[in-house]
C-alpha cells in the first residue's frame with residue numbers, strides 16, 4: 001500500500017468520524033437556525049413577500065358541554081392544531097446527529113393571529129401551548145385548546161327531536177388572503193370519527209357530523225381567507241319525552257275523557273281546571289327553557305298551548321297565557337265562586353230540560369269536532385316529528 005493510499009484512507013475515516021460526532025446538541029441546531037435572531041418573531045416566514053403562508057388547521061371536538069337555548073350559544077371543548085411552513089427554518093437532520101424534531105418556546109417565532117368569528121367566550125378560556133414544534137423540512141406545528149362558547153342560530157321547531165348545525169369560523173385578524181391562506185389537513189369525516197373516539201363528555205348531545213368549508217370572503221375590496229367547521233349535533237330526546245311529551249299526551253287523553261263525566265255531579269269543572277293548571281305548569285317550565293325570540297314555536301309548545309286554550313274555552317274563561325302561578329290560583333278561586341253561584345241559581349230554577357238537551361247536543365257536536373281535531377293534530381305531529389327527525393339523520 002502506498003503512503004498516499006494510507007493517507008487517503010485515514011482521511012476517509014476522519015471524515016466519517018467527524019460526521020458521526022457532528023453536533024448532537026440542540027444548542028448547535030439552535031445556533032445554526034439563528035433562532036436567537038429577533039426577526040423571526042416579527043415577520044411572516046417567507047423570502048418573497050408575494051408568497052402567501054398556507055396555514056392548515058385540524059379541529060378536534062373533545063366535549064359538547066352545553067347548548068343554551070335562551071342565549072343561542074354552544075359551548076364546546078376544542079383542540080386546534082395549526083401547521084405552517086417556515087422558509088427560514090430548515091435543516092438536514094443527518095448534519096445534526098439525526099435530530100428530526102425541535103421543540104422551542106412559542107414566543108420566539110411568528111405565529112398566525114387566528115380568531116374565531118362566533119367566539120363569545122371569556123379571554124381566559126383559551127390556552128395556547130407555550131411550546132411549538134419544528135420539523136427539518138420547515139414545518140412548524142402549534143397547538144391550542146379552549147373552552148369555546150360560540151353563537152349559534154338554533155332552530156327549535158322540532159324540539160325535542162332537533163338537530164342543530166353550528167359554525168366555527170376561523171379567520172386571521174390582520175392578514176388578508178394574499179398573506180395567510182387557511183386550509184384543512186384532515187377531512188371532515190376523519191375529524192368526526194376522531195372526535196367521536198376522543199369525546200369525553202357529550203351530555204345531552206350527540207355529534208353527527210363535522211363538515212369543512214374553506215373560502216375567501218371579499219369585503220370592501222380586500223379578501224380574507226376563512227375556514228368554517230360546521231358541527232352538526234343531535235339532541236338525545238329521552239328525558240324530554242319522559243318529562244314533557246308523555247305527560248302532555250296523558251293530559252290530552254284525560255281531557256278527552258272529561259266529556260264522559262256527567263254535568264250533574266258537578267265534578268266536571270273542577271277536573272278541567274285541574275288539567276288546565278297541570279298544562280300551565282308544563283308550559284311555564286317549557287317557557288323557562290326555550291327562547292322567546294323564536295319565529296316558529298316548537299311543535300310541543302303549540303300542543304300545550306292549543307290544549308290549554310281549549311280547556312280555557314270549556315271553562316268559559318278567556319285569558320292570556322298566565323305568567324305566574326298566582327294568576328292561576330286567582331282563576332281557580334274565581335271558578336269556584338262561579339260554580340257555587342251557579343249551583344245556587346240552579347236550585348232556584350227548575351225544569352230546564354230543554355236547555356239541557358240543547359247543551360248536550362252542543363257538547364256532542366263539540367266533542368266530535370274536538371276528537372277529529374286531536375286526531376288530525378296527532379297525525380301532523382307524527383309526520384313532523386318522526387319524518388323530519390328521520391330526514392335529519394340522513
Ligand SMILES: *[C@@H]1O[C@H](CO)[C@@H](O)[C@H](O)[C@H]1NC(C)=O
Nearest residue numbers: 031032033034037088089090
Ligand atoms: C444564520 O445567519 C447567518 C449569518 O447571518 C447566515 O449566513 C445563515 O444562512 C443563517 N442560517 C439560516 C439557517 O438561515
Ligand SMILES: *[C@@H]1O[C@H](CO)[C@@H](O)[C@H](O)[C@H]1NC(C)=O
Nearest residue numbers: 046047048049050051052178
Ligand atoms: C416574488 O414572487 C413574484 C410572484 O410570484 C415573482 O414575480 C418575483 O419574481 C419574485 N421575486 C423574487 C425576488 O423571487
Ligand SMILES: *[C@@H]1O[C@H](CO)[C@@H](O)[C@H](O)[C@H]1NC(C)=O
Nearest residue numbers: 019091092093094095096136
Ligand atoms: C443531508 O446530508 C446528507 C449527507 O451530508 C446528504 O447525503 C443528503 O442528501 C442531505 N439531505 C438533504 C435533504 O439535503
Ligand SMILES: *[C@@H]1O[C@H](CO)[C@@H](O)[C@H](O)[C@H]1NC(C)=O
Nearest residue numbers: 152153165166167213228230
Ligand atoms: C355555516 O357555514 C356554511 C358554509 O359557509 C353556511 O352555508 C351556513 O349558512 C352557515 N350557517 C350559519 C348558521 O351561519
Ligand SMILES: *[C@@H]1O[C@H](CO)[C@@H](O)[C@H](O)[C@H]1NC(C)=O
Nearest residue numbers: 056083084139141184185186
Ligand atoms: C396531514 O395529514 C397527514 C395524514 O394524517 C399527515 O401525514 C401530514 O403530515 C399532515 N400534513 C400536515 C401539514 O400536517
Ligand SMILES: *[C@@H]1O[C@H](CO)[C@@H](O)[C@H](O)[C@H]1NC(C)=O
Nearest residue numbers: 188208209210211212393394
Ligand atoms: C357529513 O358532511 C359531509 C360534508 O358536508 C357530507 O358529505 C357527509 O355526507 C356528511 N355525513 C353525514 C353522516 O351526515
